[in-house]
Structure formats: C-alpha cells, structure tokens
Amino acid sequence: MVRHTTCIMSIPSTASIESQLPTTWSSYPCPDMMPGYTSRLWSQDYKPQYWSKYLVWQWLQQMVDMHQIDAASIHFQNFDVDGRQLCSMTYQDFTRATGTMGPILYQSLNELKWSGTLTHWTKLFMCSPLLIDLPCPFPEPSIYPADPQGTHLWEFIRDILLNPERNAGLLKWEDRTDGVFRFLKSEDVAQLWGKKKNNSTMTYEKLSRAMRYYYKREILEHVDGRRLVYKFGKNAQGWRLSEK
DNA sequence: GGGTCATTTCCTGATT
DNA sequence: AAATCAGGAAATGACC
Numbered sequence: 001m002v003r004h005t006t007c008i009m010s011i012p013s014t015a016s017i018e019s020q021l022p023t024t025w026s027s028y029p030c031p032d033m034m035p036g037y038t039s040r041l042w043s044q045d046y047k048p049q050y051w052s053k054y055l056v057w058q059w060l061q062q063m064v065d066m067h068q069i070d071a072a073s074i075h076f077q078n079f080d081v082d083g084r085q086l087c088s089m090t091y092q093d094f095t096r097a098t099g100t101m102g103p104i105l106y107q108s109l110n111e112l113k114w115s116g117t118l119t120h121w122t123k124l125f126m127c128s129p130l131l132i133d134l135p136c137p138f139p140e141p142s143i144y145p146a147d148p149q150g151t152h153l154w155e156f157i158r159d160i161l162l163n164p165e166r167n168a169g170l171l172k173w174e175d176r177t178d179g180v181f182r183f184l185k186s187e188d189v190a191q192l193w194g195k196k197k198n199n200s201t202m203t204y205e206k207l208s209r210a211m212r213y214y215y216k217r218e219i220l221e222h223v224d225g226r227r228l229v230y231k232f233g234k235n236a237q238g239w240r241l242s243e244k
Numbered sequence: 245g246g247g248t249c250a251t252t253t254c255c256t257g258a259t260t
Numbered sequence: 261a262a263a264t265c266a267g268g269a270a271a272t273g274a275c276c
Contacts, residue, residue: 210251227264
C-alpha cells in the first residue's frame with residue numbers, strides 16, 4: 001500500500017497534466033511503454049474491455065493525478081484486474097474501492113466503454129510521458145488481447161482463436177467444426193506474433209510464409225481461392241470443441 | 245561444435 | 261494498384 005502511494009506521489013501534483021504535455025498529439029510518438037508494441041496497434045480501437053492489467057493501472061494513475069485524489073483513499077488491491085474485469089465492476093464496486101472517487105471513475109470508464117475510437121483523452125493517458133517510468137505494482141500484463149500460450153506459430157494462432165472474448169476481432173472461425181478460420185486483422189496478428197518472438201519487424205507477409213510451410217507437415221490444410229483463410233490439418237491438435 | 249528444427253528473411257512471379 | 265499467395269533459397273536462433 002505504501003509503495004502504491006509513493007508511486008502516485010512521484011507525479012508532480014501541482015502542475016496540471018495538460019501543461020506538461022505536447023500539444024500536438026498526432027505528431028507525438030507514443031512511448032514504448034510495452035516494448036515491442038508498435039503505434040500501429042495503438043492506433044486501433046482500444047476500448048477498456050481489452051485493456052491489460054498494465055493499462056488498467058495506467059488509467060487509474062491518470063485519473064488519480066487528473067483529479068488530485070489522495071492516493072491513500074484508494075484500495076489499489078481492487079484494481080489488480082484486466083480490462084474485462086474492470087468493465088464488469090459495478091457502481092458500488094467503484095465506490096467501495098475508491099470512496100468519493102467512485103462515481104467519477106465509474107462515469108469516466110463508461111464513456112470510454114462506448115466510444116468507438118481512440119479518443120484524444122485515451123491517447124493522452126496512454127502516451128503520457130509522466131507515466132512511462134512508473135512501475136506497475138501488478139504482474140506483467142499478458143500479451144494483448146488473448147493470452148496465447150503455445151510456443152509455435154500454429155499454437156499461437158490456435159490459442160487466439162480459443163479465446164473469443166479476448167480475441168478482439170483478430171481472427172475468426174469460418175467453420176468451427178472443420179477448423180477453418182480467417183485472419184481479420186492480419187498485420188495486427190503479425191505484430192502480436194512479433195511481440196511474442198521479440199521481433200518488431202514481423203509482418204503478415206513473413207508470417208504467412210511460415211503458415212505455408214505448415215501445409216507440407218499437415219498442420220494446416222490448404223483452402224483454395226480464399227484469401228486469409230486457413231484450415232487446421234490432422235497434425236494440429238487442441239482446436240476442436242470435443243478435445244480438451 | 246555440429247545438426248536439426250521451426251521459423252525468418254528475401255525474393256520472383258502469379259493471382260485476386 | 262495493393263494485398264495476398266506460392267514456394268525456392270538461404271540465414272537465423274534455440275536447443276540438444
């Protein structure tokens with residue numbers, strides 16, 4: 001608890017955030033708070049439902065700073081949650097966790113939930129240079145948006161597919177029982193794969209070459225004529241509904 | 245150190 | 261026209 005408070009207090013509380021930030025956000029590079037992520041991902045819709053624990057923490061810090069809240073009044077242990085869990089918190093949950101700040105946090109979050117795009121405000125808090133060096137008190141966030149465990153590419157793809165609620169429209173089943181799926185955001189999946197492999201130069205062009213090597217090993221079956229569509233083959237396991 | 249494996253990188257050319 | 265697909269060839273990095 002003390003550590004959290006100290007952390008918050010390290011932000012100069014007298015100066016307003018706005019006065020310390022560059023005024024032109026469009027040209028300001030987003031600092032690499034999560035190494036390996038590119039601005040490409042950040043420019044996509046980024047609703048709180050998909051935030052990692054890390055982003056939840058950053059949002060909370062920004063709110064505390066913006067509203068000059070006494071950090072001691074906040075029960076930080078209630079915010080060791082990811083975006084999905086944060087969004088399922090009720091008005092009462094917020095009040096219980098933050099006292100008088102509850103209504104403000106609750107309303108602010110609700111506005112973000114329904115905004116379709118990355119708002120100026122969202123960008124502001126995610127990119128705030130004031131936040132870069134502040135340690136996150138919670139464990140490292142899992143890879144956004146799903147948490148693919150597999151070490152191989154096809155397992156990585158499978159595991160995103162198997163987390164529909166957190167997959168954020170990257171991939172989609174075309175035929176669930178036959179194992180046919182399609183890339184919806186091919187470059188974003190490639191970036192995510194690159195992050196996992198610590199390779200920021202990964203592209204769909206390169207990822208797809210690796211996918212094509214799977215045909216010979218029968219991990220994937222060829223689907224003809226359909227762009228961005230693949231099908232799991234007999235040597236791919238763990239994707240069927242009946243399995244596992 | 246060598247060999248294997250699973251990609252990664254690069255490329256040329258075809259297709260959508 | 262741009263994106264995607266097809267594979268060959270070679271390079272790379274992890275692992276045994």
